[in-house]
Amino acid sequence: MYTGILLHVINKMAFVVGSYTMHFFLGRYLSEAQYGVIGTIITIINFEYIFFTDGVRQGMARSISERRYEERHLIRLGLCVQLLMIALFFAGTWFGAPFLAGILGDETLAVYIRGVAVLLPFTGIYSLMLGILNGHKAFAAEAGIGTLYPVLKLSVIPAVLFLCKDAVIGVEMGFLFAGVVTMVISIWQTARRKNEFRQTGERMSAGEYTKTMLSYMLLFCVSTVMMNLDTLILKRVSGSDEAVGYYTGVATFAKVPYFLLTAFYTVALPVVTGSYVSGEIENARDAVSDLMDLILGLVAPVAVVISAASGHILSVFYRPSYIAGQDALSFLSFAIAFLGMALVFTMVISAADRKRFIALLSVGMLTVELILCPVFTEHFSLTGTAAATFLTSGLGMLVAAVGVKRIFGMFWHKKHTLLLIWNLAAYVVCFVLFRCLPVCSFFLLAVLCAACYATMAGPAVYRLGLRKRIRR
Numbered sequence: 001m002y003t004g005i006l007l008h009v010i011n012k013m014a015f016v017v018g019s020y021t022m023h024f025f026l027g028r029y030l031s032e033a034q035y036g037v038i039g040t041i042i043t044i045i046n047f048e049y050i051f052f053t054d055g056v057r058q059g060m061a062r063s064i065s066e067r068r069y070e071e072r073h074l075i076r077l078g079l080c081v082q083l084l085m086i087a088l089f090f091a092g093t094w095f096g097a098p099f100l101a102g103i104l105g106d107e108t109l110a111v112y113i114r115g116v117a118v119l120l121p122f123t124g125i126y127s128l129m130l131g132i133l134n135g136h137k138a139f140a141a142e143a144g145i146g147t148l149y150p151v152l153k154l155s156v157i158p159a160v161l162f163l164c165k166d167a168v169i170g171v172e173m174g175f176l177f178a179g180v181v182t183m184v185i186s187i188w189q190t191a192r193r194k195n196e197f198r199q200t201g202e203r204m205s206a207g208e209y210t211k212t213m214l215s216y217m218l219l220f221c222v223s224t225v226m227m228n229l230d231t232l233i234l235k236r237v238s239g240s241d242e243a244v245g246y247y248t249g250v251a252t253f254a255k256v257p258y259f260l261l262t263a264f265y266t267v268a269l270p271v272v273t274g275s276y277v278s279g280e281i282e283n284a285r286d287a288v289s290d291l292m293d294l295i296l297g298l299v300a301p302v303a304v305v306i307s308a309a310s311g312h313i314l315s316v317f318y319r320p321s322y323i324a325g326q327d328a329l330s331f332l333s334f335a336i337a338f339l340g341m342a343l344v345f346t347m348v349i350s351a352a353d354r355k356r357f358i359a360l361l362s363v364g365m366l367t368v369e370l371i372l373c374p375v376f377t378e379h380f381s382l383t384g385t386a387a388a389t390f391l392t393s394g395l396g397m398l399v400a401a402v403g404v405k406r407i408f409g410m411f412w413h414k415k416h417t418l419l420l421i422w423n424l425a426a427y428v429v430c431f432v433l434f435r436c437l438p439v440c441s442f443f444l445l446a447v448l449c450a451a452c453y454a455t456m457a458g459p460a461v462y463r464l465g466l467r468k469r470i471r472r
Contacts, residue, residue: 010143010147013260014146014147014150014151015146015147015149015150015259016150016256016259016260017150018149018150018151018153018154019150019153019252020252020253020317021154021157022153022154022156022157022174023248023249023252024317025156025157025160026038026156026160026167026171027249027317027318027319027322028318028319029160029167030167031245032241032242032245032246032321033241033242033245034167034241034245035245035248035249036235036241036242036243036244036245036248037106037109037112037168037241038167038168038171038248039231039244039245039247039248039251040104040106040109040231040232040235040244041109041112041113041115041116041168041171041172042171042248043228043231043232044100044113044116045116045119045175046224046227046228047224047225047228048089048093048116048117048119048120049123049224051085051089051217051221053123053127053220056078056082056085056124056127056128056131056213056216056217057127057128057130057131057134058131058134058216058220058347058350059078059131059209059212059213059214059216059217060074060075060078060128060131060132060134060135060213061131061132061134061135062135062212062216062350062351063078063135063204063209063212064131064132064135064136064198065135067198068200068202068204069198069200069202069203069204070198070199070200070202070203070204071197071198071199072197072199073203073204074203074204074209075132075197077204077206077209078128078131078209078213079125079128081206081209081210081213082124082125082128083124085124086120086121086124089117089120090117090120090121093113093114093116093117093120094114094117097109097110097111097113097114097117098110100113101113103236104232104235104236105235105236112168112169112172115168115169115172116172118172118176119172119175119176119179122176122179122180122182122183123179123183125183125186125187126145126179126182126183126186129183129186129187129189129190130142130145130146130186132190132193133145133186133189133190133193136193136196138189138193141189145182145185145186145189148181148182148185149178149182150178152177152178152181152182153174153175153177153178154174155173155174155177155178156170156171156173156174156175157174159171159173159174159177160174211355212355216350218358218359218362218363219343219346219350219358219361219362220343221362222362222363222365222366223339223342223343225366225369226339226365226366226369226389226392226393227251227255227258227336227339227389228251229369229370229373230247230251230373230377230385230386230388230389231244231247231248231251233373233374233377233385234247234377234381234382234385237374237377237378243381243382246314246321246322246324246325246328246382247325247328247382247385249314249317249318249322249325250314250325250328250329250332250382250386251332253306253310253313253314253317253329253333254306254329254332254333254335254336254386255336256302256303256306256333257299257300257302257303257306257333257336257337257340258336258337258339258340260298260299260302260340261295261299261337261340261341261343261344262340262343264291264294264295264299264344272284272287272288272347272348272351275287275351276351276352281408281409284348284351284408285408285409285410285411288348288404288408288411289411289412289413289416291344292411292412292416293415293416293419295341295344296416296419296420296423297419297457298457299337299340300337300419300420300423301423301426301452301453301456301457302337302453303333303334303336303337304423304426304427304430304452304456305430305449305452305453305456306329306333307329307330307331307333307334307427307431308330308427308430308431308433308434308452309430309434309445309448309449309452310325310326310327310329310330310333310434311323311326311329311434311435312434312439312445313329313445313449314326314329316439316440316441316442316445317442324382325382327382327383327386328382328383328385328386329386330386331383331386331387331389331390332386332389332390334390334394335386335389335390335392335393335394336389336393338390338393338394338396338397339389339393339396339397341397341400341401342361342365342393342396342397342399342400345397345400345401345403345404346358346361346362346400346403348404348407348408349400349403349404349407352407352408354403354407357403361396361399361400361403364396364399365392365393365395365396368391368392368395369388369389369392372388372391372392373385373388373389375388376388422456422459423456426452426455426456430452433452434448
């Protein structure tokens with residue numbers, strides 16, 4: 001499990017580096033208003049992608065991990081369902097583009113929204129193939145392809161500079177290039193493993209597969225809505241592309257802990273599912289406890305550093321005017337980390353096939369977000385938008401944690417409490433340090449952030465023996 005997590009962490013780090021290189025270029029090269037338009041389109045892309053990425057990917061991975069069904073039939077079934085969804089969403093996005101642009105209050109967005117529709121088929125097939133690889137625990141191939149995607153996405157930069165006068169079209173061309181290449185490679189990697197496909201007499205029904213897929217899709221749809229709806233609400237409430245530009249910068253950095261946490265639930269799902277189906281509840285509980293070691297020791301300090309250094313990060317990475325999002329990033333960094341933890345817990349719960357609990361939790365979180373976000377945004381602008389997500393995702397994380405405890409038993413131990421206290425104390429120190437210390441150099445900021453992270457994560461690595469576990 002630790003090797004798989006390490007590979008996926010490297011994958012997510014590549015994703016973060018690639019994405020931030022792209023945003024660094026866009027944020028510096030374009031005006032705040034232009035960057036705000038691109039932020040709106042990327043938000044729409046994220047909304048669309050959720051129906052073809054994690055939900056489908058995890059549904060296929062879990063179905064294969066159960067080791068009960070005829071895999072060739074299962075893959076054909078998944079492909080048919082995926083192609084049907086792609087056709088429906090392509091049509092809805094293409095023909096509904098003027099309507100959606102009207103809702104957002106900007107008719108000029110219609111042509112860009114139609115460009116999003118072109119990306120869907122390639123991303124949909126690519127994600128399904130990764131689900132098959134994940135179900136076979138082919139973490140090296142899965143993580144390798146995932147690492148390649150953000151590198152290819154950097155084609156956005158030459159597309160914007162040289163190929164397209166319209167920066168938004170250039171961004172969409174970069175996404176398209178990355179989607180096409182990774183789709184071809186993922187199909188090739190899956191085909192290489194066709195001799196490993198399980199052959200049994202039992203076939204999964206279309207209804208059962210659809211229910212499993214929809215359960216994950218609802219969960220990831222809610223998480224994506226919560227990470228992107230706030231941007232659209234801010235656009236609608238404020239009507240300011242500049243405000244959306246600032247918040248796009250805020251959201252870009254706030255999502256770092258989430259990207260890292262996806263590595264944990266991606267590996268945890270097949271591992272915990274296998275233990276649960278085999279009746280090894282204690283092994284499943286130990287796996288969850290080990291995940292908490294890694295998350296509190298290695299991922300939580302990332303959220304701490306980003307939140308504490310929020311003002312410097314925005315003003316140095318983009319330009320001084322972006323400090324307007326300082327407080328929003330302080331909230332949103334933890335908010336998205338809480339949301340990622342809620343997903344980790346619900347992935348564990350899904351191993352026990354508790355679809356109803358997951359559905360109720362997902363709908364509950366979305367309802368609370370839809371109530372709080374417009375109200376908070378109206379009264380507190382950027383900071384209110386982030387604070388609404390902070391409250392909603394924090395509550396969802398706690399409810400999901402209770403659900404894990406009820407199914408698998410107590411997974412939280414004294415060492416986890418000590419790690420939590422350590423992170424909270426470190427946050428206070430880092431917050432005071434960065435608020436009092438002037439930093440104008442990107443290099444100096446990077447060194448300070450790295451030093452703070454090493455100070456927090458170092459003791460956890462040695463105290464919990466994480467280095468030895470990863471080597472094993």
